[in-house]
Amino acid sequence: MVKLYTYFRSSAAYRVRIALNLKNVDYDPVFVHLRRGEQSAPGYLGLNPQGLVPTLVDGDRVLVQSLAIIEYLDETRPDPPLLPHDPAGRARVRGLALAVACDIHPLNNLRVLACLRGPLGIERARRDDWYRHWVAAGFGALERMLADAPETGRFCQGDAPGLADICLVPQVYNARRLKVDLAPHPTIRRIDAACRDLPAFAAAAPENQPDAEA
Amino acid sequence: MVKLYTYFRSSAAYRVRIALNLKNVDYDPVFVHLRRGEQSAPGYLGLNPQGLVPTLVDGDRVLVQSLAIIEYLDETRPDPPLLPHDPAGRARVRGLALAVACDIHPLNNLRVLACLRGPLGIERARRDDWYRHWVAAGFGALERMLADAPETGRFCQGDAPGLADICLVPQVYNARRLKVDLAPHPTIRRIDAACRDLPAFAAAAPENQPDAEA
Structure with a gap:
């Protein structure tokens, strides 16, 4: 197991x-x-x-x-499969996933926010601005990468969920928690909603975990 | 081309x-x-x-x-090949590469340091502390991941360079520039030196690029 x-x-x-x-x-x-x-x-x-x-x-x-x-x-x-079979498609999906995993999420995780708070003494409101700044910048680029590409379908790549969607949905969840304005990112919102309709995504959501807290 | x-x-x-x-x-x-x-x-x-x-x-x-x-x-x-052929070996190499690419480098790149300087008003000495903090934390974990594993050889995985080495060497270059103490990381130093001995790594170094500046 x-x-x-x-x-x-x-x-x-x-x-x-x-x-x-x-x-x-x-x-x-x-x-x-x-x-x-x-x-x-x-x-x-x-x-x-x-x-x-x-x-x-x-x-x-x-x-x-x-x-x-x-x-x-x-x-x-x-x-x-969570990745396409052709190298160019795989590179596109990995590129979208890494745009979240390397360029948005690392700046917003718990240990980084704790470092801004503790050693650097940045107060709550400016830490939230920091968070929203990186999400907005990252989502702005992702929105263009998704909206302008013929490969984008119901999901980030075609009509089956894959690695890029798997990275996108948790980042959108975080953005909602911090009240980031998602209005400028309609393609991201559409794909996120399509994913969350699937049982595999719904069962993985934070609020549906046994260790969830209010 | x-x-x-x-x-x-x-x-x-x-x-x-x-x-x-x-x-x-x-x-x-x-x-x-x-x-x-x-x-x-x-x-x-x-x-x-x-x-x-x-x-x-x-x-x-x-x-x-x-x-x-x-x-x-x-x-x-x-x-x-830059990755091993077996899934477990591939996962190890990708894990080492991502430990640099997701958990060290994103906190230290130019746009993040610019954000700490500008909007957050953090002065130079404390920005350098921030930089060194994340490199030291990241390298401490990487050192254990490399030193304790039988898969580690002359390079991160066995005796041929691959994806993990490709991520490690530029991060060590950055660490040296910011005068991070590398003494606690002997395996990282040894692998970095073995890599830099290879023409492919040497020709890629910042100081050997046509656009290099002092």
């Missing part, structure tokens, strides 16, 4: 939960409470030296980094 | 330069001067809506995001 170390509100764990659901992989969740610092316990650091979630354990394999985990799931459980 | 939009000091462009050299792909460099804001010119935004480097043009294909570009190069020019 696959084991997933997860936290309900972690975007990166949310991505892997969606991928596992799309692949119909049963898994045992292990809850790592980020706000209580459980990711820094020595036992967990032995599995994941970065002290981040998610970690996936598949038999004797321990896997880290959400995008590496999802590519691994796609290689070991190819049906349904 | 492949065309690469690049800036000598961009870590992400540096990664793609290394990959092109390892694959023996001839390319035409097009220089995008990030400090002069050329990445925000309308013509460039038409190619790369994020306004980031690198962009790779291969025939009629326009590719963005360094890791997506490198995976594309590996799929279209498989020799020499």
Whole structure:
């Protein structure tokens, strides 16, 4: 049985939960409470030296980094595919996924906001501005990448959900929490809604996790 | 002929330069001067809506995001491979690459440091502390991931350079520029030195680019 170390509100764990659901992989969740610092316990650091979630354990394999985990799931459980078969399509989908995973999410996760608050002494309102600035900049570019491309369909690439959608939906969830204005991003809103209609995405949502808190 | 939009000091462009050299792909460099804001010119935004480097043009294909570009190069020019053939090995290499690309580099690139300086008004010394904090945290975890693993060889995975090394070397270059103490990271230093001994890495280094500045 696959084991997933997860936290309900972690975007990166949310991505892997969606991928596992799309692949119909049963898994045992292990809850790592980020706000209580459980990711820094020595036992967990032995599995994941970065002290981040998610970690996936598949038999004797321990896997880290959400995008590496999802590519691994796609290689070991190819049906349904999360990437197109042609190299140019794969590059487009990975490019969209990385535009979220490298250029939006890292600036907005819990440890970075904590560093802005603590060591840098930035107050709440300006931390929220920081958050919204990077989401707005990132979504502005993503909207153009999606709206202008013939490859975009019901989902980011054609009419089946894949790796780019898996990264997009948790970032939109975060944006909504921080009250980012999504009006300028109609294609993102449309694709997000189409994804959230699917049971695999709905079951992975933070509010539907056993460790969810108000 | 492949065309690469690049800036000598961009870590992400540096990664793609290394990959092109390892694959023996001839390319035409097009220089995008990030400090002069050329990445925000309308013509460039038409190619790369994020306004980031690198962009790779291969025939009629326009590719963005360094890791997506490198995976594309590996799929279209498989020799020499930049990823292992087994899914677990591929996941490990991608995990190491993403630990740099998602968890260190995004916090330290030019646009983020500019945002800390301008809108947030953080002075130079504390911006440098921020930089060093994320590199030290990231390298501490990477050092353990490399030093403790039997898969690590002369390079991050075995005895041939690949995607993880391609991400590591530009990050070490940045760390040196900002005078991050690398003494606690002997495995990283050893692998970085082994990489820089190879002509493909040396030719890709910032100081060896036609657009290099003092």
